[in-house]
Amino acid sequence: MNRRVFLQRSLASGAVALAASSGLLVPGTVLASWNKAAFDAKDMASALKGAVGSDSVEESADIKIKAPDIAENGAVVPVTVSTTIKDVKTISIFSEKNGTPLVAQFDFDSSSQPFISTRIKMGKTSNVVAVVNAGGKNYQAKKEVKVTIGGCGG
Amino acid sequence: MSKKSSIKIRAKLKNGVTTVKALVRHPMETGLRKDKKTGKVIPAKFIQNLSCEVNGKKVINGQIGVAVSKNPYFSFKFEGANSGDELKLAWTDNTGKSDTTTSKIK
Amino acid sequence: MSISRREFIKLMGLAGAAGMLPGSAFAAKRKPIDMYEIPKFGNVCLMHMTDCHAQLNPIYFREPSMNLGVGGAYGKAPHLVGEKLLKHFAIPSNSLASHAFSYLDFDQAASQYGKVGGFAHLTSLVKRLRSERGAGQSLLLDGGDTWQGSGTSYWTRGMDMVGACNLLGVDVMTGHWEYTYKDHEVIHNVQKFKGDFVAQNVGINEDAMFDYRFADFDGYDEDSGRAFKPYVIKKMNDVRVAVIGQAFPYTPIANPQRFIPDWTFGIQDENMQAVVDDLKANEKPDLIVVISHNGMDVDLKMASRVSGIDVIFGGHTHDGMPAPTTVKNAGGKTLVTNAGSNGKFLGVMDLDVRGGKLVDYRYNLVPVFSNLLPADKEMQSYIDKVRAPYLDQLNEKLATAEETLYRRGNFNGTFDQLICDALTEVNDAQISLSPGFRWGTTVLNGQDITMDNVMDQTCITYPETYRREMSGADIKLILEDVSDNLFNPDPYYQQGGDMVRVGGLDYVCEPNKTFGKRISSMTLNDGTKIQDDKKYVVSGWATVSSKAPGRPIWDVVADYLRAKDTVKITKLNTPKLIGVKGNPGLA
Numbered sequence: 001m002n003r004r005v006f007l008q009r010s011l012a013s014g015a016v017a018l019a020a021s022s023g024l025l026v027p028g029t030v031l032a033s034w035n036k037a038a039f040d041a042k043d044m045a046s047a048l049k050g051a052v053g054s055d056s057v058e059e060s061a062d063i064k065i066k067a068p069d070i071a072e073n074g075a076v077v078p079v080t081v082s083t084t085i086k087d088v089k090t091i092s093i094f095s096e097k098n099g100t101p102l103v104a105q106f107d108f109d110s111s112s113q114p115f116i117s118t119r120i121k122m123g124k125t126s127n128v129v130a131v132v133n134a135g136g137k138n139y140q141a142k143k144e145v146k147v148t149i150g151g152c153g154g
Numbered sequence: 155m156s157k158k159s160s161i162k163i164r165a166k167l168k169n170g171v172t173t174v175k176a177l178v179r180h181p182m183e184t185g186l187r188k189d190k191k192t193g194k195v196i197p198a199k200f201i202q203n204l205s206c207e208v209n210g211k212k213v214i215n216g217q218i219g220v221a222v223s224k225n226p227y228f229s230f231k232f233e234g235a236n237s238g239d240e241l242k243l244a245w246t247d248n249t250g251k252s253d254t255t256t257s258k259i260k
Numbered sequence: 261m262s263i264s265r266r267e268f269i270k271l272m273g274l275a276g277a278a279g280m281l282p283g284s285a286f287a288a289k290r291k292p293i294d295m296y297e298i299p300k301f302g303n304v305c306l307m308h309m310t311d312c313h314a315q316l317n318p319i320y321f322r323e324p325s326m327n328l329g330v331g332g333a334y335g336k337a338p339h340l341v342g343e344k345l346l347k348h349f350a351i352p353s354n355s356l357a358s359h360a361f362s363y364l365d366f367d368q369a370a371s372q373y374g375k376v377g378g379f380a381h382l383t384s385l386v387k388r389l390r391s392e393r394g395a396g397q398s399l400l401l402d403g404g405d406t407w408q409g410s411g412t413s414y415w416t417r418g419m420d421m422v423g424a425c426n427l428l429g430v431d432v433m434t435g436h437w438e439y440t441y442k443d444h445e446v447i448h449n450v451q452k453f454k455g456d457f458v459a460q461n462v463g464i465n466e467d468a469m470f471d472y473r474f475a476d477f478d479g480y481d482e483d484s485g486r487a488f489k490p491y492v493i494k495k496m497n498d499v500r501v502a503v504i505g506q507a508f509p510y511t512p513i514a515n516p517q518r519f520i521p522d523w524t525f526g527i528q529d530e531n532m533q534a535v536v537d538d539l540k541a542n543e544k545p546d547l548i549v550v551i552s553h554n555g556m557d558v559d560l561k562m563a564s565r566v567s568g569i570d571v572i573f574g575g576h577t578h579d580g581m582p583a584p585t586t587v588k589n590a591g592g593k594t595l596v597t598n599a600g601s602n603g604k605f606l607g608v609m610d611l612d613v614r615g616g617k618l619v620d621y622r623y624n625l626v627p628v629f630s631n632l633l634p635a636d637k638e639m640q641s642y643i644d645k646v647r648a649p650y651l652d653q654l655n656e657k658l659a660t661a662e663e664t665l666y667r668r669g670n671f672n673g674t675f676d677q678l679i680c681d682a683l684t685e686v687n688d689a690q691i692s693l694s695p696g697f698r699w700g701t702t703v704l705n706g707q708d709i710t711m712d713n714v715m716d717q718t719c720i721t722y723p724e725t726y727r728r729e730m731s732g733a734d735i736k737l738i739l740e741d742v743s744d745n746l747f748n749p750d751p752y753y754q755q756g757g758d759m760v761r762v763g764g765l766d767y768v769c770e771p772n773k774t775f776g777k778r779i780s781s782m783t784l785n786d787g788t789k790i791q792d793d794k795k796y797v798v799s800g801w802a803t804v805s806s807k808a809p810g811r812p813i814w815d816v817v818a819d820y821l822r823a824k825d826t827v828k829i830t831k832l833n834t835p836k837l838i839g840v841k842g843n844p845g846l847a
Contacts, residue, residue, distance in 0.1 A: 032203040032215065032246065039219045068526050069752045072512040076223045078466065078524075095221060099186075103221040106230070112214050113171065117229035119466065121184075121221045125775070146753050148513060149741040162470040177470055227466040 063141035074147040080117040081130040088114035097126035161255040184220040302612035305398035310575030311601035313409025313699040318378035318630035320702040324669040325847040331749030338579030339845040360627035377603025383636035403575030408437035411715035436508030458505025460490035461528035468522035502545035506552040536568040557751035567591025654712040658821035662828035667700035680763025682820035689799035696758030725810035769835040
């Protein structure tokens, strides 16, 4: 959406105007886009289409997902994605069984390494999916994270 | 008015690679939870955009959704910076709120 | 009931004991005069104890009659019981060894052979081995679960055991239940422990990264984020041995995170490989071993994925395995042992290390029979001193056992049933739940049940009980969740421990099914079907996520016992099993 439409809509809600006048907004970041369609998508196929333009992804052994086998806390699951694939444009993280699978998308340029670490919410056992967009193609890897009630160990 | 920053950050340079670790204080409300006492839905309040610049040049941008955990943590790496360079990290959320912090690369 | 040493040895002769070292070459050939003559071999002796659960005095411990293996673990060590276990390890039946390693004829054999373990007796054995092997030639490793499991360990916050281990001369340890004390207590105890506490897989989490309360602790490394030293290098005359620690990977899930909010665990086998690679590149030790609390199935999988480890000394699952399992991997092979629990065994691995390589070895998992070893005076006096202030409380006789009361096994043991019955009766509940821990000592038929025995079965730092309503669906979810911890075919998704014990409830379990599909036909004791949406009053203990509101479990069990003269289990709420016929993990 363009800047004029954006400002019109947010001025209508008053939020941006208030924020802008209180000096809280940093110039340059006000207009950062947020892919609503992708984040609101309720299944993997739509979330993929929204986030990386297509649900056709190639499995790749060159993407590494580091996440616990069993989550210590389903609300805070550390996930680290890295890849040796060259010319990475974006890395997108999904949690397959979440109500809205797309968790986050990061874009990289030539000086940044294709590496991102964050923590995500997982309501139940599910695959964490990392999709790397590079050279016009989409590559993915999956890792199952078990979310358990806990409590009965040894 | 001086406000306590919502961002804690470490930026360390080793062998030409700067590793940034940042922890942001933010509720990351999904908009799906109900207040236990009032029964009312707690409105969504979550970081949507994250950006990091070094010496004015963009290093990483992130679009963030509600499934990122409360008090989000981010770590990323880049090359080409020097010790003492200034790094700026900023976030904005869906309500228009934002914060930014600067830190020197060690 | 104890017998004299002379009677004991005579008994063993009559029983045709071929020696207590089933795996050793001479066992079948000659009758050793001295039960604890363990022939020297090689130039390095690594002694291994694990999971003693704070048992300072000798105890009884019945091995399981059910230890089911599923998927790739079917019929393989450690998932063997009784006759099948004996056959697999070539242990003669009706022998001292068969009594030590299996549950067969337990009641009779235990009365005959007497108690096992006890730190004073273990000390005599260790001192003897040390002196026979020569100065600087042996190390004593402890796999953890040492500081928890008895009344005195609870009241002294684990420090009684730290003192005992210092006196015993434990060189290196790792942990699991150690982490159920508060984090500052863990740090304190580690600092008081004279040996090295190692754990390559315990780090600080992201929140703690910016403001870590124990930043001054010498085990902390800011760059790697590790909260404890990952390994230690011990010099044993000409041989340098690296001992890497592997703490129980699922500690914050199986036990309360709130006591240790800053620490994160996990198997971290990639980090393990990195540690091994780094050691080989830089320190270049002659031998690399892991002191592990993964549990045997996890150790077997980790050994297949990580190259360069010579031996994994394993614990957690309390499997007394007479011989190691050899696992092949990309780097060659790794030996995996598991040394039982409760002070019952001492693993003795004598290694021949030459030219920076492991050339050969001899392994014995030696049962510690208290009647066969002298009680080291200094250690016994330490133990008596530690227990003295609590003796009246511990010795209170609560009731008499009219059958053997034990825990160990995939489903309810008789002592578990006692605990479950105590919960339903004292707390007026329809159903009770009790955790499938693997620790807990055994009380023989005819013996008094004392507070000491009850504490041994219930002593944790979160002992509070609860009584609340749960729906049938909730109860099923719990049973399904825990059964996956036990029967998931991928060991990395198992959490260790046995199935949650139940009271007032019967059900059917199919271990070979997938998650969510193993539990069915839940009924109350009287046969009434459990309905998904109906509410039931349930009582339990050991809640992990938050503190329960009720009294400590040992008070509930003690009250129940005080009201009875004798205890005999009338109904054992073990499930009906489907799909396990012929499984060597079934008696």
